[in-house]
Amino acid sequence: MGNRITTTLEALRQQGRKALVTYIVNGDPVPQATLVTMHAMVDAGVDIIELGVPFSDPMAEGPVIALGHERALANKTSLRSTLALVKQFRETNSTTPVVLMGYANPVERMGYAAFATQAQAAGVDGLLTVDLPPEEAEELNAELKAVGIENIFLLAPTTTDARASHIVSLAGGFLYYVSLKGVTGAGHLDVGSVATKLGHLRQLTSLPICVGFGIKDAESAKAIAASADGAVVGSLLVGRMGQLAGESAETIAAAVVELIKPIRAGLDELSG
Amino acid sequence: MSEVKQSAAVDYSQFPDARGHFGQYGGRFVSETLMPALDELEQMYNRLKDDPDFQQEFDRDLAHYVGRPSPLYYAERWSERLGGARIYLKREDLNHTGAHKVNNTIGQALLAKYSGKTRIIAETGAGQHGVASATVAARLGLKCEVYMGAEDVKRQSLNVYRMKLLGATVHAVESGSKTLKDAMNEAMRDWVTNVDDTFYIIGTVAGPHPYPQLVRDFQCVIGREAREQCLQQTGRLPDALVACVGGGSNAIGLFHPFLTDESVQIYGVEAGGYGVETGKHAAPLNDGIPGVLHGNRTYLMEDEDGQIIETHSVSAGLDYPGVGPEHAWLKDIGRANYVAINDDEAMEAFRTLTRVEGIMPALESSHALAYAAKLAPTMDKDQIIIVNLSGRGDKDILTVAAIDGIEV
CATH class of the missing domain: 3.40.50.1100 (Rossmann fold)
Known part of the structure; x- marks a missing residue:
């Protein structure tokens, strides 16, 4: 098993630690900020980076991340430039898993086989396509499997048992549990119901489960991660980065690190 | 010529297939949160479309209301x-x-009624579908919210006012190109947030399965x-x-x-x-x-x-x-x-x-x-x-x- 996602999550499990997964959008708020921020996040204790591939119609995103996509597109960011960026990241980091997160159409336009080959060559470890449920993912799954890239699937509060069983049978790397009915960055997180649902999902799968949507600070990350293997933080970072569009890459990265530190510390209080 | 021949042999009643595909087109490309709601809608529609009572109610509304x-x-x-x-x-x-929009909203309003949902949302471009949705919502006493691109709100101000008179709330969507596609994004975001009590009346033969099929059938x-x-x-x-x-x-x-x-x-x-x-x-x-x-x-x-x-x-x-x-x-x-x-x-x-x-x-x-x-x-x-x-x-x-x- 050469995949960095599995290696990383397995090592964390053995250490009794929770995974911190962070999401930023490539090219947001300025193109030069992304690479610097990725390295800074790793230094600050981020375990897995979800790199957003901007799309013109990000239907699952709340206003904060949707604006991040708009800024990135205004900076001419594309799936191709995102693959180039991952390649650059890999020049000095060969261990931190990178999951691309986005929408089906840019991948569709590149072609599934071409995407798989180029993503593998760039050093991508996983792909999460928000609008590609398992029913429509067969062809892409096969291409990703052939090159050892994990297809990360979403599970939601609305997912029935029958669907969940089917999804976990196809999933690799980890499962991404959407904590609430809503868009990214929504404000109605219910920790109790997440814990209940996760307990239920654990009976269906031994794959690690990371939880995202609506995690805003150390407190909510810690509360969620008590029942999960990891917490995903996105809107919090993208919102801050958007405020710093006129600043240097280093300033932007430093601001992101400031937000991450307490969350890392909070998660580590759960260790053991 | 061979293409035309091929089409002559097609059994059009068999499309879409069970997974909502017309050849390579159609399907269901949405986030996981909405998949169960679409399954539910599909099952309900399959049950009702051959139900004589449902068809009679639809035909009666088309005759006497439309x-x-x-x-x-x-x-x-x-x-x-x-x-x-x-x-x-x-x-x-x-x-x-x-x-023509009202043919579809009458049909989907009946589905909403049978589903027990209390709130209707719709996207609209020219405003005709928004008006038709607000109309059926008024008739059924359901809450109705319509998403419309800010650009369209400007160029179709008469329809915006009509919707308001009918009791609907109109949200002007400021993202992207501020037209129909952005209104649809915003309606999807609303639906994913309020999926338990909300029926999404899509106005055209697009969107995830079963919408292209059921809108077609109603039209x-x-x-x-x-x-x-x-x-x-x-x-x-x-x-x-x-x-x-x-x-x-x-x-x-x-x-x-x-x-x-x-x-x-x-x-x-x-x-x-x-x-x-x-x-x-x-x-x-x-x-x-x-x-x-x-x-x-x-x-x-x-x-x-x-x-x-x-x-x-x-x-x-x-x-x-x-x-x-x-x-x-x-x-x-x-x-x-x-x-x-x-x-x-x-x-x-x-x-x-x-x-x-x-x-x-x-x-x-x-x-x-x-x-x-x-x-x-x-x-x-x-x-x-x-x-x-x-x-x-x-x-x-x-x-x-x-x-x-x-x-x-």
Whole structure:
């Protein structure tokens, strides 16, 4: 098993630690900020980076991340430039898993086989396509499997048992549990119901489960991660980065690190 | 020629397949949160569509509330001027609320009622679907919220006010190009947040399965009536059908009951905007490629990176970068032809029909009329064209006046 996602999550499990997964959008708020921020996040204790591939119609995103996509597109960011960026990241980091997160159409336009080959060559470890449920993912799954890239699937509060069983049978790397009915960055997180649902999902799968949507600070990350293997933080970072569009890459990265530190510390209080 | 032959052998009643596909098009491309809601809707629809009580209730509403059947009118004076085929207009403009949209909202409102959901949401471009949704919501006493691009709110202010009078809340969507596609994004975001109590009434034959199927089924009353009326009035089938295509609901409603009539030529008319060659248009079937947007795979207007590009049409109802998946499929198998009409050609048809027949068409429908005006002179006088006059033009008066430089 050469995949960095599995290696990383397995090592964390053995250490009794929770995974911190962070999401930023490539090219947001300025193109030069992304690479610097990725390295800074790793230094600050981020375990897995979800790199957003901007799309013109990000239907699952709340206003904060949707604006991040708009800024990135205004900076001419594309799936191709995102693959180039991952390649650059890999020049000095060969261990931190990178999951691309986005929408089906840019991948569709590149072609599934071409995407798989180029993503593998760039050093991508996983792909999460928000609008590609398992029913429509067969062809892409096969291409990703052939090159050892994990297809990360979403599970939601609305997912029935029958669907969940089917999804976990196809999933690799980890499962991404959407904590609430809503868009990214929504404000109605219910920790109790997440814990209940996760307990239920654990009976269906031994794959690690990371939880995202609506995690805003150390407190909510810690509360969620008590029942999960990891917490995903996105809107919090993208919102801050958007405020710093006129600043240097280093300033932007430093601001992101400031937000991450307490969350890392909070998660580590759960260790053991 | 082999393509046409192939289409003749197709059993159109078998599409979409069980997973919502029309060939490679259609399907269900949404986030996981919505998948169970779509499964539920599909199961409910499959149960109700063959339920005689449901069908009777639908037919009764269409007859007594919408005013169906709508007339098939021989536009004799206009036909004679054009000097070719006889043109018949399917008068969907005479429906309650002024367009074909209400056929679908009546049907989906019944589904909402049966599902027990208490809140309706809808997206709208020209506002006709928003008005039709607000109308059925008012009648059922349901809360209704309509998403409309900020650009469209401006150019269709009369319809915005109509929706408000009907008790709906209208949200002006400021993201992206501020038109129909952005309204649809926002409606999807609302639905994913409020999926437990909300029924999403999609206004066209696009979106995730089963929407393209159920909207088509509700709109097929147009073609069934037109076929019967044409046989009654002329003793024969038409030679050609013409309808405008944005998402394509009025077009599929007219076309579908004729698909197996091989002698009937079918023309879907897209919005050519400033001209297909300028790139500033809304004609994905003429100048797009297959991709995934808003829950289905279909022809799209996109750039080389797969980003959806901004469209242009004088008519808000056609200003959309995608198209219903069944049209994409009918194009590929060669059963229907998809052409484009530019803004100025549509404007000319708007003026002509108003002056010559005393019927003021919607700018959307004017695209179909403009193509019929090109087609008719190439045909014989004993041939017949049916044009779907999908909506009335009252809502467009301010747009037309602005083009004329007149302040109303």
